[in-house]
Amino acid sequence: MSVLIFVELDNGAVKKTSLEAVAYGAEVAKLTGTTATVLALGKADVSSLAQTGAFGATKVLHAADEKLTHENSLAYADILAQAVQQENSKVVIISKSGLGDAVAARASAKLKAGIVSGVTELPVVNGSFTVKRSIYTGKAFSNVEVKSDIKILVVKKNAIEVVESSGTAAVENFGPTLRDSDFQASVGAVEKASSELSLTEADIIVSGGRGMKGPENWQPLLDFAKALGAATGCSKPVSDLDWRPHHEHIGQTGIKVAPNLYIACGISGAIQHLAGVNGSKYIVVINKDPEAPFFKAADYGIVGDVFDVLPKLTKAVEDLK
Amino acid sequence: MGFIHRLLTLIMKILVCITNVPDTTAKITFTDNDTKLNKAGVQYIIGPYDDYALARAVELKEQLGGSVTVLHVGEADADPQIRKALAIGADDAIRINADPVDSYFTAAQIAHVAAENKYDLILMGRESIDFNSGVVHGLVGEMLGIPSYSPVMKLDIDGTTATLAREIDGGKETLSASLPLVLGCQEPISEWKIPNMRGIMTARTKPLNVVEPVSGEVLTSPEKYSLPAPKGACKMIPAAEAETLIKLLRTEAKVI
Numbered sequence A: 001m002s003v004l005i006f007v008e009l010d011n012g013a014v015k016k017t018s019l020e021a022v023a024y025g026a027e028v029a030k031l032t033g034t035t036a037t038v039l040a041l042g043k044a045d046v047s048s049l050a051q052t053g054a055f056g057a058t059k060v061l062h063a064a065d066e067k068l069t070h071e072n073s074l075a076y077a078d079i080l081a082q083a084v085q086q087e088n089s090k091v092v093i094i095s096k097s098g099l100g101d102a103v104a105a106r107a108s109a110k111l112k113a114g115i116v117s118g119v120t121e122l123p124v125v126n127g128s129f130t131v132k133r134s135i136y137t138g139k140a141f142s143n144v145e146v147k148s149d150i151k152i153l154v155v156k157k158n159a160i161e162v163v164e165s166s167g168t169a170a171v172e173n174f175g176p177t178l179r180d181s182d183f184q185a186s187v188g189a190v191e192k193a194s195s196e197l198s199l200t201e202a203d204i205i206v207s208g209g210r211g212m213k214g215p216e217n218w219q220p221l222l223d224f225a226k227a228l229g230a231a232t233g234c235s236k237p238v239s240d241l242d243w244r245p246h247h248e249h250i251g252q253t254g255i256k257v258a259p260n261l262y263i264a265c266g267i268s269g270a271i272q273h274l275a276g277v278n279g280s281k282y283i284v285v286i287n288k289d290p291e292a293p294f295f296k297a298a299d300y301g302i303v304g305d306v307f308d309v310l311p312k313l314t315k316a317v318e319d320l321k
Numbered sequence B: 001m002g003f004i005h006r007l008l009t010l011i012m013k014i015l016v017c018i019t020n021v022p023d024t025t026a027k028i029t030f031t032d033n034d035t036k037l038n039k040a041g042v043q044y045i046i047g048p049y050d051d052y053a054l055a056r057a058v059e060l061k062e063q064l065g066g067s068v069t070v071l072h073v074g075e076a077d078a079d080p081q082i083r084k085a086l087a088i089g090a091d092d093a094i095r096i097n098a099d100p101v102d103s104y105f106t107a108a109q110i111a112h113v114a115a116e117n118k119y120d121l122i123l124m125g126r127e128s129i130d131f132n133s134g135v136v137h138g139l140v141g142e143m144l145g146i147p148s149y150s151p152v153m154k155l156d157i158d159g160t161t162a163t164l165a166r167e168i169d170g171g172k173e174t175l176s177a178s179l180p181l182v183l184g185c186q187e188p189i190s191e192w193k194i195p196n197m198r199g200i201m202t203a204r205t206k207p208l209n210v211v212e213p214v215s216g217e218v219l220t221s222p223e224k225y226s227l228p229a230p231k232g233a234c235k236m237i238p239a240a241e242a243e244t245l246i247k248l249l250r251t252e253a254k255v256i
């Protein structure tokens, strides 16, 4: 009956967003009077798996088959469904990402499980089972009742306050049946900027817009991001103009981020850009135009020239150390 | 291979699933005690990601031959957007006349039509911009027993093989897989197309078939809607004292 949490791994370690999902799943387990079990696939660092215990998991099912190390939503969904059946789980928790949605979707069809993606709070369980989710790209919320016997929740970052304890989870080997049909695609080149901090995992993001004037001017922004240990993002026109790589593009048609701190440099704050950042805890805006719409969505603002302000901020951060 | 190859590409059938959603700049409010979207003054558009899928489908048809069908699960107020998709270059359209509130239900409707008509390629958007779920492609793929991939940024077809580039966390990967496939699309797979005059004229006479839904289960249902709490005032820091910001972020917001 345990709540099952599907976690994503990065170089064998459980991703931070997935640890949040574990903490969320453990709370759901408390609400429904059961325990939390983690499902991890592929090559993994067993101590990292055991560490999910500190976030409330009691058990980890680990399918260590080497074939599962490369991300494969078809196979992952298959195995998730097998784990749900073995554990007789009624609730599955997955953290929101491209992979998370894909695994959740295919598992939903296999298990005839109601799926809610973009969950922002713990469910309310009292006879019925209702969760709050984000809709209209962060512009609104919807309280959704899930009526099926098995329920799949795809949870957004910051859906709960995570408290870490000192427990460890028991890691068990899990030997699911792998289907050949899930491995038929042939994977070619993988381009991954491994040294960069991933935008969806980052606590701080420094982002630049057309106000940066050109790719040759990015250094002050990169310096500031480096001083803060932040990931870097950009607005759509910036990636359209090839000033920055496409995978940095944030907004309605790009990546949606929810860091603790989002710092926008020379970005006007068009509604399509805001749609990608409105899950952030704090927003700082640096713009030379006091009328820029972004200030309305910001917690802190500086009216000024980015090329004047950014070096001062970098120095102030370095002075803290 | 040559002959079969040509035959297969000649009959390439593409299905594009589109949503009918409030424009990206629409102000969202609710009525009827927060149980319904207030549609007054809201302009509707084809979902922006679905628009990329449609644009790529039309290009593939021009390149390889075959046909493009657009499919929407929804009510009659979507018809102008469906006509627009026909004007952009789809050959015919199907509207399944049902309220698409639950992803599982919507996917089951799409899968039913897809199973009857045997498409080689089913293109969707990476996500709808009303629900932002990003799950209908995976659901349809699983219901049809074929692979699904998303978000796809590049797509080429050679015979019965698709080569695609897919976004992964912090990068991208290239993949090749056999048709049929379900794909969730995003830029830069193509560029949005604007209908031309000829397209608009011919769209009027292209078939738009309205069909009733097959019975299917609704596993989730929205109970109530709400808006985010309004943001407090923005604290302004003079540019000359920029370093004050860093102090506030550390001591007040406690985020650095």
Ligand SMILES: Cc1cc2nc3c(=O)[nH]c(=O)nc-3n(C[C@H](O)[C@H](O)[C@H](O)COP(=O)(O)OP(=O)(O)OC[C@H]3O[C@@H](n4cnc5c(N)ncnc54)[C@H](O)[C@@H]3O)c2cc1C
Pocket (backbone or CB within 6 Å): A208, A209, A210, A211, A212, A234, A235, A236, A237, A238, A249, A250, A251, A252, A253, A254, A265, A266, A267, A268, A269, A270, A271, A272, A273, A276, A286, A287, A288, A289, A292, A304, A305, A306, A307, B024, B048
């Ligand atoms: C369907 C659709 C989807 C879209 N999706 C996205 C999306 O996902 N993400 C996205 O970002 N956009 C998206 N857009 C585009 C969006 O509408 C805006 O055009 C875009 O966000 C503007 O980018 P920007 O703020 O960098 O540029 P601009 O609007 O040109 O703003 C530049 C800002 O920099 C300021 N500035 C200039 N010089 C300086 C300086 N020296 N110092 C400080 N400030 C300076 C200016 O005052 C201005 O506010 C979408 C549009 C559509 C129609």
Ligand SMILES: Nc1ncnc2c1ncn2[C@@H]1O[C@H](COP(=O)(O)O)[C@@H](O)[C@H]1O
Pocket (backbone or CB within 6 Å): B017, B018, B019, B047, B049, B050, B071, B072, B073, B074, B100, B103, B106, B123, B124, B125, B126, B127, B128, B129, B131, B132, B133, B134, B135, B136, B137
């Ligand atoms: N009601 C619908 N009718 C047709 N296609 C849909 C519908 N809902 C979702 N889709 C397709 O599925 C994709 C993903 O939607 P979603 O899972 O809601 O984010 C969309 O971009 C569309 O291509």
